[in-house]
Amino acid sequence: MPIRHLDPFVPIKTARRTDANPYISKFSEAAASKTLPICAGPDLMNYVGRWRERIEQYYKTSKQHLEGLVVEIGCHTGQALVQMAADHPNQAFVGVDITFKRVVKSAERAVDHGLKNVFCILADAKFLEKLFPDQELTGVVARFPDPWKKKKKEKN
Numbered sequence: 485m486p487i488r489h490l491d492p493f494v495p496i497k498t499a500r501r502t503d504a505n506p507y508i509s510k511f512s513e514a515a516a517s518k519t520l521p522i523c524a525g526p527d528l529m530n531y532v533g534r535w536r537e538r539i540e541q542y543y544k545t546s547k548q549h550l551e552g553l554v555v556e557i558g559c560h561t562g563q564a565l566v567q568m569a570a571d572h573p574n575q576a577f578v579g580v581d582i583t584f585k586r587v588v589k590s591a592e593r594a595v596d597h598g599l600k601n602v603f604c605i606l607a608d609a610k611f612l613e614k615l616f617p618d619q620e621l622t623g624v625v626a627r628f629p630d631p632w633k634k635k636k637k638e639k640n
């Protein structure tokens with residue numbers, strides 16, 4: 485179930501759905517304990533304008549500076565994100581998606597691959613400009629965007 489919010493920095497309401505979706509509690513626990521490189525809601529404020537520095541801090545790699553910041557809109561389960569990050573270890577990659585499960589899965593994939601340049605956030609990409617000021621970004625990737633314009637999908 486995708487998140488819906490009007491401001492990327494407000495807490496994401498989850499109370500009614502926690503039982504139905506195990507990834508909600510998994511997300512909260514991993515974000516709080518920092519066991520996965522994930523973030524959402526008010527905590528995103530700490531990253532805006534300082535993404536690379538924060539990612540280096542998360543991975544405790546501040547001696548090896550990340551040189552750029554690429555954002556993937558709709559990272560799904562992180563397959564492309566992880567491949568890009570593995571191919572370009574000196575750049576920071578942030579995956580953005582709108583479901584708890586996909587963000588958790590993407591982050592788990594990055595950790596499984598031993599990467600130290602990936603972060604995943606739960607947010608709606610319509611807030612991209614608020615989350616990533618122009619001067620911070622070196623690239624934006626949007627592969628197979630969804631939803632896309634199809635007659636039968638108009639209602640979505």
Ligand SMILES: C[S@@+](CC[C@H](N)C(=O)[O-])C[C@H]1O[C@@H](n2cnc3c(N)ncnc32)[C@H](O)[C@@H]1O
Pocket residue numbers: 557558559560561563564580581582583586607608609610626627628629630631
């Ligand atoms: C077809 S998948 C993309 C696959 C992935 N980019 C790849 O290359 O393998 C589309 C993804 O976009 C996400 N998505 C849809 N609308 C979004 C939005 N407004 N903000 C962020 N992600 C979104 C969906 O949750 C889904 O995971």
